[in-house]
Amino acid sequence: MSDRVLEKQFADLAHQSETAELGMWGFIATEVLFLGGLFVAYSFYRYLHPAGVAAAASHTRLVIGSVNTAVLLTSSFLMSWASLAASNGEGRRAARLIWGAAGLGLVFLALKGLEYAEEIGERLWPGAAFSLDTPEPRVGEVFYFLYWVMTGIHALHLLIGVAALAAIGWRAHGGVYSRAYHSPVRVVSLYWHFVDIVWIFLFALIYLPGRSA
Amino acid sequence: MTVTTVAELPHERGGSYLTDGTTLASWLLTRDHKRIAILYTLTITAFFFIGGAAAAVIRLNLLTPEGTLVDAETYNRIFTLHGVVMVWLFLVPSIPTTFGNFLIPLMLGAKDLAFPRLNLLSWYLFVASGLIVLAGLIGGSVDTGWTFYEPLSSGYASGALVVVLLGIFVNGFSSILTGLNFVVSIHRLRAPGLTWYRLPIFCWSNYATAVIMMLATPVLAVTLMLVAVEHLWGVGVFDPTHGGDPLLFQHMFWFYSHPAVYIMILPGMGVISEIVPAFARKRLFGYHFVAWSSVAIAVVGFLVWGHHMFVAGESVYAALVFSFLSFIVAVPSAIKVFNWLATLHKGAISFEAPMLYALGFILLFTIGGLTGLFVATLAFDVHATATYFVVAHFHYIMVGGMVSAYFAALHFWWPKATGRLYPESWARFAAILIFFGFNLTFFPQFILGYLGMPRRYHAYPPEFQVWNVLSSAGASVLAAAYLLPLFYLGWSLWRGARAPANPWGATGLEWQTPSPPPSGNFARTPRISRPPYDYPEPAA
Amino acid sequence: MARPPRRIVLSWLGLLALLAGNVAVAYAGAGSLAPFAHVVIAAAMAAVVLVVFMELGRGASLFWVFAGAGFFWLAVLFVLTAGDYLTRVNFAATGAG
Numbered sequence: 001m002s003d004r005v006l007e008k009q010f011a012d013l014a015h016q017s018e019t020a021e022l023g024m025w026g027f028i029a030t031e032v033l034f035l036g037g038l039f040v041a042y043s044f045y046r047y048l049h050p051a052g053v054a055a056a057a058s059h060t061r062l063v064i065g066s067v068n069t070a071v072l073l074t075s076s077f078l079m080s081w082a083s084l085a086a087s088n089g090e091g092r093r094a095a096r097l098i099w100g101a102a103g104l105g106l107v108f109l110a111l112k113g114l115e116y117a118e119e120i121g122e123r124l125w126p127g128a129a130f131s132l133d134t135p136e137p138r139v140g141e142v143f144y145f146l147y148w149v150m151t152g153i154h155a156l157h158l159l160i161g162v163a164a165l166a167a168i169g170w171r172a173h174g175g176v177y178s179r180a181y182h183s184p185v186r187v188v189s190l191y192w193h194f195v196d197i198v199w200i201f202l203f204a205l206i207y208l209p210g211r212s213a
Numbered sequence: 214m215t216v217t218t219v220a221e222l223p224h225e226r227g228g229s230y231l232t233d234g235t236t237l238a239s240w241l242l243t244r245d246h247k248r249i250a251i252l253y254t255l256t257i258t259a260f261f262f263i264g265g266a267a268a269a270v271i272r273l274n275l276l277t278p279e280g281t282l283v284d285a286e287t288y289n290r291i292f293t294l295h296g297v298v299m300v301w302l303f304l305v306p307s308i309p310t311t312f313g314n315f316l317i318p319l320m321l322g323a324k325d326l327a328f329p330r331l332n333l334l335s336w337y338l339f340v341a342s343g344l345i346v347l348a349g350l351i352g353g354s355v356d357t358g359w360t361f362y363e364p365l366s367s368g369y370a371s372g373a374l375v376v377v378l379l380g381i382f383v384n385g386f387s388s389i390l391t392g393l394n395f396v397v398s399i400h401r402l403r404a405p406g407l408t409w410y411r412l413p414i415f416c417w418s419n420y421a422t423a424v425i426m427m428l429a430t431p432v433l434a435v436t437l438m439l440v441a442v443e444h445l446w447g448v449g450v451f452d453p454t455h456g457g458d459p460l461l462f463q464h465m466f467w468f469y470s471h472p473a474v475y476i477m478i479l480p481g482m483g484v485i486s487e488i489v490p491a492f493a494r495k496r497l498f499g500y501h502f503v504a505w506s507s508v509a510i511a512v513v514g515f516l517v518w519g520h521h522m523f524v525a526g527e528s529v530y531a532a533l534v535f536s537f538l539s540f541i542v543a544v545p546s547a548i549k550v551f552n553w554l555a556t557l558h559k560g561a562i563s564f565e566a567p568m569l570y571a572l573g574f575i576l577l578f579t580i581g582g583l584t585g586l587f588v589a590t591l592a593f594d595v596h597a598t599a600t601y602f603v604v605a606h607f608h609y610i611m612v613g614g615m616v617s618a619y620f621a622a623l624h625f626w627w628p629k630a631t632g633r634l635y636p637e638s639w640a641r642f643a644a645i646l647i648f649f650g651f652n653l654t655f656f657p658q659f660i661l662g663y664l665g666m667p668r669r670y671h672a673y674p675p676e677f678q679v680w681n682v683l684s685s686a687g688a689s690v691l692a693a694a695y696l697l698p699l700f701y702l703g704w705s706l707w708r709g710a711r712a713p714a715n716p717w718g719a720t721g722l723e724w725q726t727p728s729p730p731p732s733g734n735f736a737r738t739p740r741i742s743r744p745p746y747d748y749p750e751p752a753a
Numbered sequence: 754m755a756r757p758p759r760r761i762v763l764s765w766l767g768l769l770a771l772l773a774g775n776v777a778v779a780y781a782g783a784g785s786l787a788p789f790a791h792v793v794i795a796a797a798m799a800a801v802v803l804v805v806f807m808e809l810g811r812g813a814s815l816f817w818v819f820a821g822a823g824f825f826w827l828a829v830l831f832v833l834t835a836g837d838y839l840t841r842v843n844f845a846a847t848g849a850g
Contacts, residue, residue, distance in 0.1 A: 032823030034431035
């Protein structure tokens with residue numbers, strides 16, 4: 001089986017696995033700058049309009065946001081365990097844990113969907129129909145512009161992650177991975193943890209302002 | 214550098230990467246980095262001529278002060294198309310995706326890049342991006358210039374802008390994946406004995422380029438995405454009517470776009486570092502300095518973006534810092550030029566076409582680079598910004614420098630990639646014609662800028678006409694000169710003499726393979742034990 | 754591996770505690786210090802994920818370089834842009850406009 005997966009430019013499977021992992025770290029570095037760019041734009045807008053942003057941010061749903069954060073942290077915990085199990089050759093256990101993590105990812109997306117539906121109902125979608133009862137509604141509209149873009153991009157990354165988890169979960173279940181070859185599990189779990197880190201910062205900066213007043 | 218053995222793979226005896234599979238599918242589904250390089254070469258050539266056609270319209274329009282060849286709106290669309298196509302569809306990919314893809318695995322002693330399928334995906338994303346961008350530029354009215362400044366771009370430009378921004382976003386993805394492939398490959402696929410300090414400078418330069426591609430492009434992608442969404446929703450974070458700051462767009466845009474010019478020039482510098490030793494028959498002078506100067510350019514190049522915004526409204530203290538850093542970034546480039554000159558000194562120089570282009574590069578890049586110091590100077594830039602001085606400055610580097618380097622590479626490695634020799638006399642004639650046409654086109658523009666002619670204007674005061682006419686005359690010579698290689702290089706594919714493995718007697722692993730190389734590059738992994746540029750010292 | 758290793762369980766619980774802490778800080782009335790506190794706590798959580806879940810310390814040192822490069826260059830974008838915003842002099846509009 002290892003002969004089928006070893007590509008000709010690599011000396012051996014260990015070389016290939018380590019290179020794949022390096023590739024994922026490189027990709028994560030690019031994502032730090034991509035998503036980080038959103039945080040930079042948000043930070044400077046908030047610097048210019050601290051009160052307006054805080055007032056608008058207090059309208060985000062803290063309960064759903066906090067529960068979702070806990071959900072993602074737990075899914076990362078499961079993925080970390082899954083990666084260790086896979087490196088130990090425990091394909092079936094790894095598969096269950098991976099699917100658990102993916103399931104929690106779906107829970108996140110479901111809660112996010114409920115949240116989005118509520119917010120659309122309250123006319124927090126930017127545009128002519130936007131309505132927010134704060135002293136600086138125009139600033140609030142830009143806050144919500146960033147809210148939808150940042151959480152939307154994050155949700156898209158999460159969805160891709162869920163699909164990737166489902167795929168490697170299926171392969172782990174089928175016994176494709178072993179002690180010698182399990183780098184896809186490792187590589188996908190790195191991506192999953194990174195998406196979790198992005199949410200950690202998102203939650204801190206989008207959901208928490210303006211709560212104490 | 215000595216290599217243990219590089220036999221042809223038995224089943225490929227008499228065959229090469231060009232003949233291994235002749236169906237369309239074998240090309241469009243290839244994982245071979247050499248074939249992907251060929252695919253890219255064809256694609257960027259097409260884009261180059263599209264961007265060049267726009268330049269022709271610009272120069273024709275500017276023959277008369279009234280500029281009535283096209284109306285103002287159309288003129289704006291034309292220079293937007295010229296900039297977008299030349300920057301993202303030609304200059305950024307140019308050397309990395311063609312010669313980088315072809316040569317880096319060979320120079321590393323590897324059978325391919327680290328991620329061959331990702332490489333093919335990069336090409337498909339690139340082609341898609343080009344089609345999307347052109348659809349937007351030609352099908353709609355995008356007149357913002359390639360810089361898409363706010364609030365014009367989100368508030369007042371046409372909806373086709375979103376299409377163009379989507380295209381550039383996809384283009385960015387292609388760039389990022391290529392960069393990732395190069396960085397990981399150079400770290401992990403070097404043959405035994407091939408330490409960093411034995412790598413050809415071409416690898417160092419492309420490594421530095423790839424790092425910039427990876428770190429800068431994502432910021433461009435997210436910034437343009439914000440503009441597109443702002444255009445669609447009518448509100449956004451750069452929108453002054455909602456408390457946003459248009460200058461924030463410029464910060465984020467130039468954070469990419471300044472390093473982007475180093476993406477464009479660094480690979481060219483790498484090419485020159487290969488060609489000068491080969492045609493001076495002398496070891497590259499100051500190898501370590503040249504190697505680390507590539508890294509220094511990449512690093513410091515990230516710190517200077519505010520020099521595009523001196524008069525846009527950024528704080529004067531920030532402008533001072535960016536100006537100072539912009540002076541610093543010139544130093545590693547100068548180091549390279551000094552080392553090339555020192556390599557030439559007392560070398561046994563011959564003037565084949567690659568060397569002619571390389572010598573042209575050294576002169577034209579130096580002029581362009583020195584004028585960069587002019588515009589980095591705050592007091593001068595206040596007058597010269599947004600004039601033809603800046604236009605001449607960056608064209609000296611991008612066209613005089615980068616396109617010369619691209620043609621240098623094209624001629625130097627043509628025998629290796631195609632297995633054919635090109636006609637040397639025609640090539641020398643084209644090189645000299647390009648040099649002449651280039652200077653006639655762009656030197657008058659320094660004068661125009663100094664005299665105060667603004668850029669991106671379709672019309673101008675009558676006293677500027679003589680310089681504009683000279684510039685347009687030069688452009689017609691340049692256009693003819695650029696077409697020449699198309700003909701004689703194309704001719705060589707059918708009638709050129711067969712090339713030996715090493716027609717130039719150059720050092721480097723790529724010259725140890727047959728011309729053209731077999732699909733698997735090396736039958737056995739080479740072992741490296743000698744320094745690079747191991748040319749014998751010329752007779753005193 | 755029927756039971757997860759202790760370090761990842763403790764990390765998970767620690768992350769949940771930090772989450773609760775971050776929410777508590779939001780209600781504690783820290784004023785203009787609040788954004789910094791939130792970012793610091795979030796950074797601590799991110800560090801736990803990086804070092805424990807992503808095993809950043811255990812792989813090749815090149816992984817550190819790659820991971821660090823992303824954050825470092827983001828910091829460059831942030832700091833130099835901040836250098837502009839923090840040193841701008843705003844001139845009050847005069848009546849003449």
